[in-house]
Amino acid sequence: MERILIREGAIYALILIAAALAIHPDILEVPGERLASMTERDNYFHPLAYGGILYLIVALARRIVSLIGKFFHRKSRS
Secondary structure (H helix, E strand, O other): OOHHHHHHHHHHHHHHHHHHHHHOOOOOOOOHHHHHHHHOOOOOOEEEEEHHHHHHHHHHHHHHHHHHHHHHHHHHHH
């Protein structure tokens, strides 16, 4: 169970980082200004919410691919 939580946490973190870099490419150039802007506007949780939504979309896609894989695996066994 612990391995699953670590793996899923790592996937969520990667999605969060990738989305942050895609939406705000200047975050690597001037991270202080980006963080100051975020604290100035009091929008601390929007990256976590957007990351969560993207994580759910990715999890749904992973589940669909897994079900399709199980279907073909079961069909080839018969």
